[in-house]
Amino acid sequence: MALNFIKKIIFKLGVAKRNPSFNEKFISLMKTDFADRDELDILVKNKLRDLLVFSQQYSNFYRDRFNKQGIILSENFDPFDVLSRLPTVTKSDLITSNKLIDTTSFFPFKKTFFSETSGSSGEPLTFLKNEEWDSANRAAIARGMSWYGVEFSDRNGYFWGYSFSKLQIVKTKFFDFLLNRFRLFSYSDEDIQSFMKKAENAVYIHGYSSMIYEVARKANSNGMKLNNIKFVKGTSEKIYAHYNDEAFKAFGRKIVSEYGAAEAGIIAFECPEGNMHINEENCLVEVIDEKIVVTNLESLSFPIIRYELGDFVKLSEKQCSCGRHHKVISEVLGRVGKNIYGKENKVFPSLTLYYIFKRLALECGYIINYRAEQHEIGKLVFFLEGEVSQEVNDKVLDFAQSYFLNTVEVELKNESVIHSKNKKLKDFESFL
Ligand SMILES: [Zn+2]
Incomplete structure (x- = not known):
């Protein structure tokens, strides 16, 4: 003391x-x-x-x-x-x-x-x-x-x-x-x-x-x-x-x-x-x-x-x-400022991700820790934290396509921890 x-x-x-x-x-x-x-x-x-x-x-x-x-x-x-x-x-x-x-x-x-x-x-x-x-x-x-x-x-x-x-x-x-x-x-x-x-x-x-x-x-x-x-x-x-x-x-x-x-x-x-x-x-x-x-x-x-x-x-x-x-x-x-690029010249603000996961939480009660990366036009990878059931995976894809209208192919990956330990968590990173 x-x-x-x-x-x-x-x-x-x-x-x-x-x-x-x-x-x-x-x-x-x-x-x-x-x-x-x-x-x-x-x-x-x-x-x-x-x-x-x-x-x-x-x-x-x-x-x-x-x-x-x-x-x-x-x-x-x-x-x-x-x-x-x-x-x-x-x-x-x-x-x-x-x-x-x-x-x-x-x-x-x-x-x-x-x-x-x-x-x-x-x-x-x-x-x-x-x-x-x-x-x-x-x-x-x-x-x-x-x-x-x-x-x-x-x-x-x-x-x-x-x-x-x-x-x-x-x-x-x-x-x-x-x-x-x-x-x-x-x-x-x-x-x-x-x-x-x-x-x-x-x-x-x-x-x-x-x-x-x-x-x-x-x-x-x-x-x-x-x-x-x-x-x-x-x-x-x-x-x-x-x-x-x-x-x-x-x-x-x-x-x-x-x-x-x-x-x-x-x-x-x-x-x-x-x-x-x-x-x-x-x-x-x-x-x-x-x-x-x-x-x-x-x-x-x-x-x-x-x-x-x-x-x-x-x-x-x-x-x-x-x-x-x-x-x-x-x-x-x-x-x-960061955009997600779909096929057929479609462009979505990265804020779309926020709405997808917000709706998943509000409408289905799925609280998912996520981040996303884009390496190719028309493709997006979602990293979801922890064990995620097939049912939740399906819902994520469902909600994502309600925004991307099938112009962005979404791949889901499960990770135990979604942020690297020495830097700030970014919900979206573009490598285009
Ligand atoms: Zn106050």
């Missing part, structure tokens, strides 16, 4: 040094946690105004866009109107116009952090994040965690990253010690056992949802169970209902969803009532043609304005019973 207390102090000293604005950002987010709609709208409007003014002044890329649209920021300009007149940006814009977007050569930020995230074509997106942006992001996660009575500095177990060398393991363990956490280093039964043992003294666990699921499944099949965990956070991936069933059995908690990306920041965090509240103080969300478009209100060093993140989402108008007025994302439907 005393050791944990010391570790919490070490953690907090580390945060104060690395992120001097963290506390201020956190306090400010907690103040507006239950703000009403009007207060939130005014806050967003003001922050958006500041971001637009700043970007016009310091970012060559956005200044050019304003000029092209004939936008002049008069004294009392309407930020929402200006925003709606700006074209959207994509990840490839952020990569190719990287230097033009960056404002750090023109504005003297006190401190910035290097940030790198993978691009769709393999080329990474790199940029500098000003300290306040980074702190605001961490504060948004901390606020979400506070809804569950949990603090960052609490003892935690981490599922992330698998291929470590011996030296990396030593280094990682050292940093994990400073962060009061431990992690799963491999997928062996032994390591899972030792992770579960350590987790008996943990407050929360977090990582890729598919990995949490995988560990929960193994733990369940070995009869291991925890009853001390307050909070399980799943990032980066869709959380399927069956992930939650296994997680609940093993950890006594369902997986709480955090939705975001390095460049977009924390977009939404699931509340205890199960709704994904948008982190509106930091992030303005628009939905255009069912696609999410994000403006990161904290992104001064590398402004992210009207960014097409690449997911289809649905917003909900319903007021959440938790009492928060922040808008709610009711569903993240899937990735945009």
